[in-house]
Amino acid sequence: MDIPDLNLFMMCASFNTTAARTMPPGFHIRTCRKNELDIWKDIHFDDPHTAAQYRDFMTKYFEDVYASKGDLFYETCLFVCNTEDEPIGTCFIWKAYNQVQTLHWFKVVKAYEGRGIGRALLSIVLQRLKKEDYPVYLHTQPSSFRAIKLYADFGFCLLSDPVIGGRQNDLEACLPILEQHMPEEDFRKLQVCKAPQAFLDAVRSSEVHEF
Template identity: 60%
Template structure:
């Protein structure tokens, strides 16, 4: 179903976490930092099959070099894996100070075969709960094919930004809303909230042509 959805930009902002959305992992899973030898795993994690991961390997390598390479040690401190009882990574997510100015959520993903088990909610809870109040609002970039994640983000207090341009990218808000309405449950779609981006955020996004989130 997701393969039918066009790749469009959506941006979201959370001014204050909704603590009622938080959850914890069951005992069979744990969270730890990504190890240097596991960088290849991280590069493939966003994709649901090896063929697609290989196709986008250059993109992921370039993104790492553009955004994280100069702060490589910090990346390996920040980048988190949720792992199964065998310590095998099954999901990833972390908070990152994009442009050294704004707090953003990066690369939130749970392997497709384990979606719907509450692992993603618990992982995002861990990441969001660790962000200091002074570092809010928190921002993220997503796409309409991630409509299940958008529902989760909404639960946590994220609002969809309506500004037509975010940094050097078009915000496809108007095109994405009919897609979300089609694929999301009506009750979840009706809970979506919207906001205009703060000036400080827009200025940060314009400070570099490299998309850091």
């Protein structure tokens, strides 16, 4: 059965350093190059057909959120690459609404899952932040239950506020889905918290969903 595409939001008030790991041998981190924008747009989807279906969406998202910031996207967006320097994962921090730190577009290509690459990538991204840069926020979906477990390990909690910006927060509908798909121990470790008012005000400041 397909998992519905519902909204979940998470917040990390402080980085749990015990969850951090180093990148496995044979992989390295670098920024996205300007001639690799299409690679970045496609890497989030597990097959070329789906990537093609979402290409217009990804192009519009890039134009709406990143394009006005000049080269900042290319200076910020990270790729994990294999020994051939081929991107196989991505993630980065973006200051959404010019006010709040957000985790954007975390993905490891399916063929490379289960090797600790995602945990290492998140470790690198979150360790680069200063203490005063927290909290960090993200938007996800219940189908990303494996990533949600990872986020929780690093200190992210699920936000309970019913509306985040212009989007409904589907936490109540998602919890039974997560319980069904996550190992019981991992599900029980999930924490729920309320968002600070300053964050809620920031996400209401624009009709564009910047994370």
